[in-house]
Amino acid sequence: MVKTNPFRIRDICFLTLLFIIGIILSVWVFFPSASEHGILEVRLNGQLRMSLPLEQDTDREVSASNHIINRFRIQDGTVRMTEANCHDRTCVHTKAISRPGESIVCLPHRLVLAIVETDGADSQPDAVIH
Numbered sequence: 001m002v003k004t005n006p007f008r009i010r011d012i013c014f015l016t017l018l019f020i021i022g023i024i025l026s027v028w029v030f031f032p033s034a035s036e037h038g039i040l041e042v043r044l045n046g047q048l049r050m051s052l053p054l055e056q057d058t059d060r061e062v063s064a065s066n067h068i069i070n071r072f073r074i075q076d077g078t079v080r081m082t083e084a085n086c087h088d089r090t091c092v093h094t095k096a097i098s099r100p101g102e103s104i105v106c107l108p109h110r111l112v113l114a115i116v117e118t119d120g121a122d123s124q125p126d127a128v129i130h
Contacts, residue, residue: 038100038115040079044068045110054079054098054115068109079104079113 040052044062052058054077062070070091071083080096086108094104100117 039118040074041112041114041116042072043112043114062111064109068111070106070109070111072104072113079115081106081113084109 038054040054042049042052042060042062044064049062050060052060052074054074057073057075059071059073059082062068062072067085069083069085070081072079072081078096078098081091081094081104084092084106086106088108091104091106091111097104097113097115100115103112103114105112
């Protein structure tokens with residue numbers, strides 16, 4: 001009786017290649033380059049309320065006339081929502097953010113804390129399409 005091998009050399013090479021690509025993508029996503037810099041933009045009802053550097057540790061509060069109160073902390077280059085008086089407090093339980101493109105959103109208060117990239121280049125759009 002002849003034993004047959006269910007895996008061929010091509011199959012093993014293909015699986016090894018997929019594994020290596022997966023490791024490279026994981027490193028790229030979870031460990032970004034150190035050259036990324038950002039600032040925190042705080043928007044309430046779509047309007048920019050403040051822009052803060054991530055390098056400066058601070059505690060801030062965003063409030064509005066209709067009893068909206070949110071407090072957040074910038075510490076060691078990360079941003080965390082520390083307090084909110086909304087009913088679900090999902091924003092308070094959201095993990096801290098530190099990289100451009102990440103955000104913390106308080107939907108009941110329509111508040112967005114977003115880190116945007118700043119690399120020293122001009123912030124003008126490349127093109128505008130009408």
